[in-house]
Amino acid sequence: MNATAKPQEYDTSSPLYRTVSTTPTDYWNDSCSREELVYAIRNGAVGATTNPSIVLNVLKKEFANWKKTLLDIIAAHPSEAEDKIAWHLIEAIGLEGAAMLLPIFEREKGRKGRLSMQTSPTFYRDTQALVEQAVHFDGLAPNIQVKIPVTAAGVKAFEEATYRGVTINATVSFTVPQAIAVAEAVERGLRRREQEGKPVDHLFPACTIMVGRLDDWIKIAASHDGVLLTPGVADWAGVAAFKKAYGIYQARGYRTRLLSAAYRNHLHWSQFIGGDVILTIPYEWQKLFNTSSVEVKPRMQDPVAPHIIDELYTMVPDFRRAYDEDGMRIEEFDTFGATARTLRVFCEHYHELQGIVRDVMIPNPDKKH
Template sequence: MSQKQYKSPLHEMVNTTKTDFWNDSCSIAELEYALEYGAVGATTNPVIVGEVLKKEMHLYEDRIKEMIQEMPNATEDDIAWKLNEEMAVAGAKLLMPIYEVSKGQKGRISIQTNTKYYRDPELILEQAVGFHTLAPNVQVKMPVTKAGVKAVEEATYQGVSINATVSFTVPQALAVAEAVERGLKRREAEGKDTSLMHPVCTIMLGRIDDWLKFVADRDGIILDPACLEWAGVAIMKNAYKIYKEKGYRTQLLAAAYRNHHQWSELIGADMSLTIPHKWIKRFNHSDIKVENRIDQPVDTKIIEKLTQKLPDFIKAYEPNGMTVEEFDSFGAVNKTLLQFLGGYDDLVSMIRKYMVIVK
């Protein structure tokens, strides 16, 4: 196929490199658009579900009303999670042909466990195992907190393909990969199949950039602004290098886009990129050359400046920058947990308006 025959840069990327992309949404319309350009996955979380409802409530309003009637004793939380599950299953059906052709290595949709459980591994695990039964190609998201790391191992052992989220750092990515390896080895030691499993670990590049910008502003730190646009990319490239050296069976997943480096600098990697609809369209209409850049290191001067000025960058970049016990106190983790918790509250509030009607 000649270059002129590719529909877009993303389409060229998936056809000429190892790098895949997902649709960072459970909107059916947005997923269908992404699939046209080669997407092989999709994802959800409470914030995403809420955003989809705000844009496409006309598609879900009648179903919400039906669920309220079908589940007379249900709370607003019950309805919210039932809707979340149904949206994930609808996306899973669209992705099933890819799942079948790839033998489980692609074609999955992620559904996120309740953020309120981030301190309790048992509750995370219980919900993860339940989500695992929704469809063969469901992948379960759980936060990389201390409790989440424990749940990752146990869920993997029970056959769940995990997607570690609320993750921003090399230490978190390594903790996830090690937990997955422990879970897989336990399964294999008991003769249980792992061939269809496909664990991934997200690194939210844009969100770690956001956090470091916040810290610089909070602490009055003067730093070349360009450096702060490269921090997440540097962290991802370092994590990817270590993953390849250690031969982990977990695949890295890049998320939370803020600039094109967070796509273009990862081209060529054996990883997936979960991209919001607006950024898929931007990348599709860009003139950025599709070429392997994953092995091109971030300028050492940028790394040096970030290291000198921002201790939180050291925590995020260095393999031993944090212990598992320190994950729960890392600023980017707490800030994202708060947003996810707020997004869930907003989602429940939308459901509530259909359950408690003032006439």
């Protein structure tokens, strides 16, 4: 069983539990919310993740649980600006999730049980800042995995952070070229460590493909180009890119593991069952999957129907860029539509998060408290 534990600790009847207990596939909770993580672990989850949007949502849902922590942080750092206070809070929320996952991490000898903490979205152009923050996060707890965006600067950061002994998780990633660039950068970092006699067996890197966000972008790109796709075809774009990347990873023996994220439908779970991959599933989708009638069986090796690939490939140029191994150069990653949209959302949510901190640090006198 993937999630090694006493059977009575799990909901053994749930489809997600059956997914992880009968195949090599793992799943994580796509949030660091304590309530959601409790549910996920009960259903077989072996990890969790954060990003600016996730932390913002946790605060909105559970602010009463975190207000005292935030007030204590403010009091402990009387001269720090709101952005630094915000990062102390982000780390505190993440570290609680890491503590909940630590027993799994220890039992699985580091391969599982990690909390994936994301670097600042504002650093997407700054390799040095990304590496420095990655090293800082890595030192916070033994089971921290660090998320770095797959921008041109981020690709350089993957190699250096890996070389410095950080277990990375690539994020803001949607395409086959990005996934290959990440795996190659990680391999360079691992080889540098090996050449210097440094250990690598404690490193378990992952590369996310945000399959649902690629679907979103393909629909937008088609609309921009005045292209009418067959209903449902665009919902396979992310699945197609993920399966293409998985085949390449398996053939080349990359030591990075693929991870699917950004769920929009059950294909983003059901089509990846059986792969040696990680599925980062939002709580709401976990609940839907666990009450669904979708059969739990391996489908990772099932190809996407050729007519679907042909339609997407022929009619949407950005699908070709996402699907072809050489569809984009690294220098083009930052301006790919899905990348730009996601970076903007993460930056907006990061600034909104700072606004919540500001409202506690400087209460609005025009509002009744």
